[in-house]
Amino acid sequence: MAGWLIVADDLTGAADCAIAFGRRGRAAAVTWGEDASDRRLPVLAYDAASRGLSAEDAARRHTHVLARLARPRRRLFKKIDSTLRGQPAAETAATMAHLAQSGPAFGVFAPAFPATGRTTVSGRILVQGRPLEQAEVWQRDHTYPTADLAEVLGTAGVRSEKLALSTVRGTELKGTLARLAAEGNIVGICDAETEHDLHLIAAASSDVSPAPFFIGSAGLAHALAGIEAEETGETLRIPASACGTLIVVGSLAGASRSAARELQASGTVRHFPVAPEMLLGQDDDARAALATDVTAHLGQGRDALVEITMNDHPDMRLGAQLANALADALQTVAPALGAFAATGGETAAALLARFGVNGIRLADEIEPGVSLGLTLGQIAVPIATKAGAFGDAHSLIRISERLRAIRTRGSFS
Known part of the structure; x- marks a missing residue:
């Protein structure tokens, strides 16, 4: 083939x-x-x-x-x-x-x-x-x-x-x-x-x-x-991790926002809301405190949901700027990652670049439009990526559960 x-x-x-x-x-x-x-x-x-x-x-x-x-x-x-x-x-x-x-x-x-x-x-x-x-x-x-x-x-x-x-x-x-x-x-x-x-x-x-x-x-x-013949692929394996999963919602799509609310309500994650003003302003202390708190939470083996909060009429021109600013703020979190998920390609790309990741070896599909793989580069952790408008209100819960199972047992199977 x-x-x-x-x-x-x-x-x-x-x-x-x-x-x-x-x-x-x-x-x-x-x-x-x-x-x-x-x-x-x-x-x-x-x-x-x-x-x-x-x-x-x-x-x-x-x-x-x-x-x-x-x-x-x-x-x-x-x-x-x-x-x-x-x-x-x-x-x-x-x-x-x-x-x-x-x-x-x-x-x-x-x-x-x-x-x-x-x-x-x-x-x-x-x-x-x-x-x-x-x-x-x-x-x-x-x-x-x-x-x-x-x-x-x-x-x-x-x-x-x-x-x-x-x-x-x-x-x-x-x-x-x-x-x-x-x-x-x-x-x-x-x-x-x-x-x-x-x-x-x-x-x-x-x-x-x-x-x-x-x-x-x-x-x-x-x-x-x-239409191509199927092959028997290898099962990706990694060392089991005691660190938690970082889930980042940067997409403006309603599907991602409702999924974030459901995940927060499940009680399985700590919610870290991030205001655009904090990311784009001059408050370096607030951004450093965010990274410190998220790192400590992940290091305890708990999952963290970081969400850029938006009003009903967001400025679409700020999307890339916000994604890059959030990535800069969370750059030091990388060593505490047990797994990672992001909604929105721009958000995922910005964060992965700061984490020293230069590729993803793909393993499976959690649901249509949600890919699962292993990061390549300076860190090797399970990752799920989702386009912002895909999925339903429970998509982030399913992603969180799948990543937790992989990082705790060290296998994608």
């Missing part, structure tokens, strides 16, 4: 795509930065950290990443946000331009992730059956004026053709994909309402020539991994 290179715009997305292959026995890891670790693994996911960039800068970063990491024997998966945050059009255009250096490029675009309520009908994304434009995530953060995927790609000059559900579920899917592949320099936008629809797309694409690259979210990654 050929290997895979997954290029994502944030950390949680890189992880939830790579684990689609990892949970079926293929060794998989997520990495970032200039020193990409574990390049020889069959499945390498790279966090380009481009979601907050302009279209031009995101395209430039993807061009650089592909020049460094793309190889002939690795099939390419361009991971995008399932609700079109960031710059998926510019990144797709950059990917096609890179591939076109060796011949016409053909992309299969299927962003649906049915397990999390994201589907695609008539070339438009729906969230829980409603147009993406009506969803909470779109109201908080969107790049494009519409969720029509052909129009989105068109903003970056990418030519496309929509493949309706009737085509995906009919007898002409493979022939249609073959026609588009022969035409070249085009993207086929595939409707999908169910995981079976995604499986049909993956199967029909498997032997199209010239081979396509794929654009989508973890739903498509699972479908592609599912």
